[in-house]
Amino acid sequence: MFKTRITYYILIAAFCLVAVSTAGCGQTTPGGDKSNLKDTEDVAAKTVVQPPTPKKLTEKELSLLPPDIRRIKERGRLRVAMFWQDRPPFFYADDQGHLVGIDVTLARDIARWLEVDVVFDRQSKSFDEVVDRVAAGQADIAISKLSVTLSRAQKVRYTQPYVVFNQALLVNRLALTALESKHPDREPLDLVINSAQQIGVRTATSYVEYGGILFPNSAITSFTKLDELIAAVQEGKVMAAFYDEFELQNQVNKNPKLSIYTKLFVLKDRVDPIAMAVAPEDGQLLAWLNLYLDIMRQDLLIDQQLAKYSGGVQ
Known part of the structure; x- marks a missing residue:
């Protein structure tokens, strides 16, 4: 639920x-x-x-x-x-x-x-x-x-x-662990946001613009379909999927095994007003x-x- x-x-x-x-x-x-x-x-x-x-x-x-x-x-x-x-x-x-x-x-x-x-x-x-x-x-x-x-x-x-959502990140666990091992003194979310990574977003959505603002050091890759974006995170093709918390939580709820390979971060200080x-x-x-x-x-x-x-x- x-x-x-x-x-x-x-x-x-x-x-x-x-x-x-x-x-x-x-x-x-x-x-x-x-x-x-x-x-x-x-x-x-x-x-x-x-x-x-x-x-x-x-x-x-x-x-x-x-x-x-x-x-x-x-x-x-x-x-x-x-x-x-x-x-x-x-x-x-x-x-x-x-x-x-x-x-x-x-x-x-x-x-x-x-x-x-x-x-x-x-x-x-x-x-x-x-x-x-x-x-x-x-x-x-x-x-x-x-x-x-x-x-x-x-x-x-x-x-x-x-309606007001929070923005969220679905992060590849293996990639996050590797990043944390190099910077054990930094917070995981700070590492993802401020290091140079590949971040996936949905094509022609607000998250293309939001991504350019939040991830100044990262490359933003667009995906036409949500399932393609989620698969890219699982396979390590991108570090994380950047989307609203409702859509990403939905994906985790529909596929519980997704939590084995990914970790969901809800950005409490960043909103997505509708x-x-x-x-x-x-x-x-x-x-x-x-x-x-x-x-x-x-x-x-x-x-x-x-x-x-x-x-x-x-």
Whole structure:
């Protein structure tokens, strides 16, 4: 079981509402009863769409809205950019093929409060592409287990984080032992971070940028798939895998033998904040989303939910 306690700043509705029900937590849902709506999938575009049921506004009502909110209201749909591959428990297809998860429920609830429908745009083949689609105006918002980075923040504006992970390292035990034998007076983690090593990260993720910051003396090697990265650590091709604690702990839980060959270090002083993103010009939408998170925020320790959905995706 995934033991690490992670504090999630998300709305209570993320766990009270299911994918096709608007009842829960004693809350009235704006925009009417949508409990019978079902997703349909555009396979070619990797996009999941709910049938449109927007609340129509008069021209006078629309004229009072700022341009970014008015654009969404006039269209009648909130376009949400989301990475194409599943990332349980944030977004994934359930046994019936329905798109579910923390980010999916957040997006649906945001759309309900805006009184529009929601469209999940899953064309992006990397998390950087998710950001690019928002920056280019092809999506209104990114909700996609999206890490905050300085380079991405040059293109988009982030909300306050709704999830905060710690960064982590999965280190090859033999390589670590050899390094410790040469420097017995230094801490193991300090040795890994400050000596010249090969560090593995996932391609086109925030950890490419994070790695360049944390490991100035090391060579950063990118891997397209997580299982390839983990195998490289086991085989000693890289000293360590650098990723968030949830993903790495997940790998250890799924494969207990991995602990024989590797050691997990959680970097308590280095965080990986997860936030939503909007286009730079969408200031009113950003303010609205931050207010939404403030109103709905509760400190929820969801170890049980994380353990339930910690299967992960390779």
